[in-house]
Amino acid sequence: MTPPPTRPTPPLLDVRGLSVDFPAPDGRTVHAVRDVSFTLRRGETLAVVGESGSGKSTTALALTRMLPGTGRITAGSVRLDGTELTTAGERELRAVRGARIGMVFQDPMTSLNPVLSVRAQLDDVLRAHGGGNRAARRARAEELLGLVGIPDPRRRLDDHPHQFSGGQRQRVLIAMALANEPDVLLADEPTTALDATVQKQILSLVTRLNEESGTALVLITHNMGVVARTCERVLVMYGGSVVEDGPTDRVLTRPRHPYTGGLLAAVPRLSAPSGTRLTGIPGAPPDLSLPLVGCAFAPRCAFADTECGVAVPVLEAGPEGGHLVACRHPDEVSGVSGDVPRKRDGLAVLARREAELDVELEADLPQGVGAPLLAATGLRKEFRGRGRSGRRQPVVAVDDVSLRLDAGETLGVVGESGSGKSTLARMLAHAHPADAGTITLRGGNVTRPSRAGLRALRREVQLVFQDPYASLNPRMTVGDIIGEPLLVHGLQPERTARRARVAELLELVGLDAAAADRLPRAFSGGQRQRVGIARALAPEPSVLICDEPVSALDVSVQAQIVNLLSDLQRDLGLALLFIAHDLAVVRQVSHRVAVMHQGRIVETGPADEVCERPQDPYTQALLAAVPDPVPAAAQRVPAA
Known part of the structure; x- marks a missing residue:
């Protein structure tokens, strides 16, 4: 007898057509997020990358309806284990925030209460979601500080945020987000303020929770090394939209969107010698208060043609499947390795100028003689x-x-x-x-x-x-x-x-x-x-x-x-x-x-x-x- 076909496991988090607007003071509307869709399964790790203003953090905040100011969800659906969050009541959302979905914010100094000790702030998080009696919460708070690498955690619990370094404050935030072992961890630039060794400790901790507890991770970051080391999938955002979505190894080694290629070319390499110029992306991100006409990246793209300026590209799968891209020229892009897309007619001039600058930098090296400045x-x-x-x-x-x-x-x-x-x-x-x-x-x-x-x-x-x-x-x-x-x-x-x-x-x-x-x-x-x-x-x-x-x-x-x-x-x-x-x-x-x-x-x-x-x-x-x-x-x- 032929066994019945196995059904795919339903996603833990299912986001469909999410759009977010912010009214601007001058009467215009900023379309911060446009038609974003993705799924996240238990134990899966997803990276979200893109320039400042691309909609990464706004997307994360919209998942639990924590949008600042006048921001509002104008379209789409966010389901956690089948429960719709965009229409959930405040009581339902309080039960989700901090318990089922943990959040690590980017700026630790503005996210921590400056007048409360770290012990008090961890205790608040644990008590809000049934963290046991006072003794159990005290023990758990000390354990959490130790887990995120704070030296002498028992003594440091009574310190206030200003008594920690920037990297240590970020570790405290991570400890608060992990306190109740959430199903989903939304981490918005959690390692930005951390050095490489502490960064490795934090990523090891997150990976362990991911593997042992099935905690799904959404990691917002600009560190491509962290993405390569930690995440299975990458979502690339530009101008409030998803422009590429696929397995990490494919996206980082064979990008199919010119914007992704530009981001990768801008990454500094430890193997590059002193004086090497970094490669930026020409131009500026789009004005999100304007209507979307054509491809948002077209003004900065080396591969854009007339059609790119009038037709909005659709996010669709390529020949390999599972690797989605919103671009009319993905095959041309994937043939460009390790170079930022530039306008073809300016390529030779820019390359010559950068070579001249490298020579100038080398020639200008101080000789270290005489009195120091x-x-x-x-x-x-x-x-x-x-x-x-x-x-x-x-x-x-x-x-x-x-x-x-x-x-x-x-x-x-x-x-x-x-x-x-x-x-x-x-x-x-x-x-x-x-x-x-x-x-x-x-x-x-x-x-x-x-x-x-x-x-x-x-x-x-x-x-x-x-x-x-x-x-x-x-x-x-x-x-x-x-x-x-x-x-x-x-x-x-x-x-x-x-x-x-x-x-x-x-x-x-x-x-x-x-x-x-x-x-x-x-x-x-x-x-x-x-x-x-x-x-x-x-x-x-x-x-x-x-x-x-x-x-x-x-x-x-x-x-x-x-x-x-x-x-x-x-x-x-x-x-x-x-x-x-x-x-x-x-x-x-x-x-x-x-x-x-x-x-x-x-x-x-x-x-x-x-x-x-x-x-x-x-x-x-x-x-x-x-x-x-x-x-x-x-x-x-x-x-x-």
Whole structure:
């Protein structure tokens, strides 16, 4: 007797035709998500990739109806185990959020309550979904902090969010999302603020839950190495729509959409030597308030023809099946390997120019002779914390650090979260005074400057901060933000001259001079970071300290910002201290690299030498943890 055919397992999460709109203040409607469909089965891992503004995070928030402000679902269906969530009541949704669907948000500082201890916040999550009695919840909270790699979890439970580093705060968020072992974990850039070793620990934890508990994972990320290492399928979004959907190995090695190929070409490679320029995608993302006419990517595509500009492509399967693409030229795209799609007539010129820039960068390498521009000797910084007993306990953030930075040189600083990188940056910029050691600028001792000396020092040494959202005053126009240092340092007191200088700075960082009258909220993340760089350049500094300037940016915008910094250094003779946890970016942008561990520099040397022949075991561990964006070379993370 022939057995009956087995029915396919119904999906755990079934999304069909999801569309989300946001009314804009000027009366227009922003179509943030357009007709998105996908399924997710138990134990499946799905990556969602794309540039800022492509609709990734909005799609994730719409799944549990957590859209901000006036956002609303205008069409489509979201079913969890057959239960429709788009029409569910608030009580039903509360039972789903945090219990059946966990969410890890991108910005840990705004997602954690600053006035509550970590213990209290974990306890709230556990108590809301029946996490047992008080003793059981306390034990579970300590267990969760240990699972996500927080050292000494019992003591750290009583600390508040501001007492953790950025990477540690992200780990706390992940612990909260995993507290009730959800069926689905929506992780929105969960490893953006984490260094490679901690990133590997977190991915191991998520993989273990996925394999042992059947937790399905939706991972929103711009890190293609994480995608290759963690996920089985990839969903590529552009302009609010899905443009490619398929198995990870096919999408990352044989992309069929030109946008996917552009994203992959923009990924920095650890194997690329120092001075290699990153490859960005020309043009800008579409205006989502305009009607969709033709392919949204056509204005930036090397393969677009007349038909692409008038006909909206349909997401459909190719000859291999299971690999969907919305493009009229998928076969042409899949024949392009490792190069960003560009307009054909400009290809030779751009390639020639990039080769010339590589030669210029190599020729401009500082020789390291004579007095350094900026130097530090024996720097030490200690902070006072409070333990469970209430007694103050010293935390040594920077311990006996010495370094030099020459004019026109880039020194990359890498290390785990909490290794002292950001504290060192703030000490050099005199945001934190040094407890011991000396700092010299152009040979003069500036360790403890006078008030006038501090003003002069801060004109010469400027900071570019990690978060382009939090570092700009939301109530000031971009012109006032960039012009403020000119006023503070008395460089352009006359308004007309100041506006002219602001226009020059905007054009210098690749923005239109007309942007001066707009508020920061009118810009994308990458554009805001350009504004931050323009503000830092306003007083004409000699040293630019960049503290994780590209960690929150997608790969295409990251390439633009990294290339911009390299061009500015070449044109203006800047010295750069470049702090990052992405070793591939650090190698390509830096002449030398310093590796920090537990407040100390454990290894320093030429970037290529440190990355190819590391001597310290800690440096070797950092390099070994870097995920490879090519699936054939990257293994799935083993369960911890």
